[in-house]
Amino acid sequence: MLKTLGEFFVFLGELFVRRETAKVYWHRFIDECTIIGTDSVVIVSIVAFFIGAVTCVQTYSNLVSPIIPTYVVSNVVRDMTLLELSSTFMCVVLAGKVGSNIASELGTMRISEQIDALEVMGINSASYLVLPKLMAAMFTFPLLAILSGFLGIFGGYVAATFTGIMTADEYVYGLRYSFVPTNVLVGIIKAFVFGFLIATISAFRGYNTKGGALEVGQASTAAVTNSCIAVLCADYLLAELLT
Amino acid sequence: MIEIKNIEKAFDGREILKGISGTFEKGKTSLVIGSSGTGKSVLMKCMLDLIRPETGEVLYNGRNFLTADDEVKKEIRREMGVLFQGGALFDSKTVAKNVSFPLEMLTTMSKGEREDRVNFCLERVGLAESRRRMPSEISGGMKKRVGIARAIVMNPKYLFCDEPNSGLDPLTAITIDELIKEITDEYQITTVVITHDMNSVLTIGEYIMYLNQGNKLWEGNSKTVLQTTVPELEEFVFSNYALKTMRDNIR
Numbered sequence: 001m002l003k004t005l006g007e008f009f010v011f012l013g014e015l016f017v018r019r020e021t022a023k024v025y026w027h028r029f030i031d032e033c034t035i036i037g038t039d040s041v042v043i044v045s046i047v048a049f050f051i052g053a054v055t056c057v058q059t060y061s062n063l064v065s066p067i068i069p070t071y072v073v074s075n076v077v078r079d080m081t082l083l084e085l086s087s088t089f090m091c092v093v094l095a096g097k098v099g100s101n102i103a104s105e106l107g108t109m110r111i112s113e114q115i116d117a118l119e120v121m122g123i124n125s126a127s128y129l130v131l132p133k134l135m136a137a138m139f140t141f142p143l144l145a146i147l148s149g150f151l152g153i154f155g156g157y158v159a160a161t162f163t164g165i166m167t168a169d170e171y172v173y174g175l176r177y178s179f180v181p182t183n184v185l186v187g188i189i190k191a192f193v194f195g196f197l198i199a200t201i202s203a204f205r206g207y208n209t210k211g212g213a214l215e216v217g218q219a220s221t222a223a224v225t226n227s228c229i230a231v232l233c234a235d236y237l238l239a240e241l242l243t
Numbered sequence: 244m245i246e247i248k249n250i251e252k253a254f255d256g257r258e259i260l261k262g263i264s265g266t267f268e269k270g271k272t273s274l275v276i277g278s279s280g281t282g283k284s285v286l287m288k289c290m291l292d293l294i295r296p297e298t299g300e301v302l303y304n305g306r307n308f309l310t311a312d313d314e315v316k317k318e319i320r321r322e323m324g325v326l327f328q329g330g331a332l333f334d335s336k337t338v339a340k341n342v343s344f345p346l347e348m349l350t351t352m353s354k355g356e357r358e359d360r361v362n363f364c365l366e367r368v369g370l371a372e373s374r375r376r377m378p379s380e381i382s383g384g385m386k387k388r389v390g391i392a393r394a395i396v397m398n399p400k401y402l403f404c405d406e407p408n409s410g411l412d413p414l415t416a417i418t419i420d421e422l423i424k425e426i427t428d429e430y431q432i433t434t435v436v437i438t439h440d441m442n443s444v445l446t447i448g449e450y451i452m453y454l455n456q457g458n459k460l461w462e463g464n465s466k467t468v469l470q471t472t473v474p475e476l477e478e479f480v481f482s483n484y485a486l487k488t489m490r491d492n493i494r
Contacts, residue, residue, distance in 0.1 A: 018313065024348065108334075109334075112329055112331060112334075113327040113328070113329060113331040114332075114333055116288075116291075116293050116325075116331065117325065117327060117331040119293060120291050120293065120320060120325045121344075121345050121348065121349065122316070122317045122320035122321060122349065123348055
């Protein structure tokens, strides 16, 4: 495991040497933003909406004390969404979608010698292929977290008002009650860090694939599991540091 | 010209190449032949520095590639063209984009100049009409030809082909061989072909190096290969049914 960790840090170092021109990276960055960011909007939206709705319903069903006002439900939905669901939970979902995509793409390129073709042209394949993905993930994940946060809270709103848990005014009151603005920043910072972890870990697994189609699948699975573990560990550390 | 001196390579303690030396001359099609698993592709990858050998030198016109600094290495790499076994075309790019990729990345040519060069190379390999297709939409032989077009688009001094005929029907294989020979003669390129196809050996092998279990057992050309007395090479050459029949009839 230590050997793999060392190889990972060496891989990270390779991303920043013998770089190509900024114009090359810009074009690839835009393409990757589309693949990683734009193409994830639907899944993020659906998951966030329903997670917000479920959080609202479950929180309400467990608040059985009559002395606890109903707007506490939206208070809980807000803080859970901003601090954890829109960042950590969402990034675990994205580790599956984006992470497996990155790992399998790079793994397939490796076994079909496309990476070797780049190397013999004198192009640093790690930098050319991975750096734009890394930049795109670090750029789009916070944006997706913001979208996720908004839709999570909106999902809670829809669940609360349509099921009669509370009125719209009560829900909004709960959202505003003791709101800590820095919680939004915490969620964004978490998403930024998780984007880095997911992109680099998945790229590392895919780039170092050896073998055939079976190994590409294994690399993809390892990318997702390793990314999830890294996200959860980082979540704890960031929670300690930022709150 | 490419010289290799005493190339040795081992994987997990298992020796793959045991002190291979040789010279591949400019303007000649040089073949490295041998049975599967004998180290041919490993030798080519050592020459390309995709795999670092344990010992040895690879000299491109006197420049030691393996110990050169980054600038010299980059310069030598720009003089190389490589055709990989499966073509190694970039899946997300069209045929034309695949061929123009080295020009976009490594030159300051204008868009018009790049298009002219790409059109020339695609016409040279007979694929001008396929420029807009994706790699998944073309056959294996066409992929090899696109690979050749990409390999020559930078006017290389050195051309490497890793089993260019693998997976191809006999007629297409002949087409690929003829293309490689024509390009080598026309542009006076130093061409190294890794193959175990006897048809290629006999038609385009101006210099042939035979590897067996990591050792260079024989070197010669397409004329002398049929007269070899090296038992392993004789068995390799005459495993081809037509050649075996011809030899038996002569005897």
